[in-house]
Amino acid sequence: MLKRNNLKSVLLALAAICGLTTAPAHAAFLSLDLSDTDAKVGDVVTLDLVLHNPFDSVTDGLLYGFGFSMDFDNQGLSLGPATMGADWEDVSALYAQTDLAGLSMFGVPDMGQTSLLLASFELTLNKAGNFVLDVFSDSNLPGEQGLFYLDQSGAPVSLLLDASTSLNVSAVSEPGVLALFTLGLMLAARRRFN
Secondary structure (H helix, E strand, O other), X not given: OOOHHHHHHHHHHHHXXXXXXXXXXXXXXXXXXXXXXXXXXXXXXXXXXXXEOOOOOXXXXXXXXXEEEEEOOOOOEEEOOOEEOOOOEEOHHHOOOOOEEEEXXXXXXXXXXXXXXXXXXXXXXXXXXXXXXXXXXXOOOOOOXXXXXXXXXXXXXXXXXXXXXXXXXEOOOOOOHHHHHHHHHHHHXXXXXX
């Protein structure tokens, strides 16, 4: 593992290079995949940030890093810490304005992957309602947010992507009075016959 100052120097250099070039129109896209869409208050679900078609615009390139901001209702949802995908080291703490950043020191090569897991989160559902969670690249933070590649010629390429998902959280259903009354009658009858 690199020392913090060396790692930051490498990231800043890569970010400066990648900030100079932006990729043309691309087919790569992000998705936010929930482990459970039938959610109730108090549930904890897993949220995966997945990059699809990661090398469609950078054939035979290397994906070195990513950075994204996140926006959601933090009273309705609580986001746990990120668990990075297998190829990534969490470097989020190095960027004050970026919520999630990952680095692959040697780069992830194009091996025909159709998707890459960037990170997973545990999402705690605190209250009922319809909630939207956004992950996005801020164009005002070039070199810090987006996807960072080196193409087959060694030229830096960056992509700005975003994803959004909505989650309808229902209240925990409480047993009705009739159900409680029926249960009480059943227990009373059982005691009487025992």
